[in-house]
Each structure stands twice: as structure tokens, then as C-alpha cells.
Amino acid sequence: MSNSKIIIRNIYLYLATFIGLMMIVITASILLRLVLQTWIFPLASEDLYQYDRIPTTPYINCINENTNLETVQLTSEEKESLAVWQTDYKIWKEKNDKIDWKKANLQKQAVNNFSVMFIGLILFLSHGYVLRKDKKKE
Secondary structure, eight states: OOHHHHHHHHHHHHHHHHHHHHHHHHHHHHHHHHHIIIIIOGGGGGGGGOOOOSOOOOOOTTOOTTOOGGGOOOOHHHHHHHHHHHHHHHHHHHHHHTOOHHHHHHHHHHHHHHHHHHHHHHHHHHHHHHHHHHHHHO
């Protein structure tokens, strides 16, 4: 084989190895993050699954920010809508009062950092071992 073919072959092999390694590293860190969020830090993903944030206020035509609520006359539909909203709001409030958002955010950061650190540590130690082994042979 000619010298240029050997160089092209080596470049291809190193590039393919590098791409494969990056694919493994990225997916391994994502999978580790999922494992940590599921079993170690469950609060880290708590806010991701709360689709029912604050309930939207019911549309009532005669109410604005300057309205005196004591003198408002509501139709039966508006009263029903307001009652449903109050129930939804109480449920939402009880659910959110139980969650420690500061702790949840700290756990989310811990999950991200531990997963990247763990994979980086594995890469560093394994490649360092191979480099040391090659250096001893020389």
C-alpha cells in the first residue's frame, strides 16, 4: 500500500474511533442523568411533569382590576366557572406547597454535574491507563 493510502486509512480509523467514542460518551452521560433523576434525585425532574401550572382564571366579562367583588352580579355559568377555578386553584396550591423548589433545583444541578463528571472520570482514567502502558513499552 502506498504512503498516502496508509495516511488516509489511519485518518479514517482515528476519526471513526473518535466519533464512536463521542457517541458512547454523550449517550452514556444522558442515560446516567436519567438514572440519577429517576432513582437518586427524583425531585430533579419534578417540574418537568407539572403540566398544570397555575390554573387560568375564568373569563368573566364584568370583572377587571378595579371591580368591587362585593357588588358584582354573576350569571349561573360565571358562578360555576368561578367555583371550578377555585377548586382547581386550591388543588394546584396544595400540590405546589409540598414541593421544595430550591431542593428540586439543587438536585437537578447535582444530576447534571455528577453525570458529566462520572463519564469524564471514566474516560480520563481509562485513556490515562492506556497512555501510561504505551509509555512504559517505549
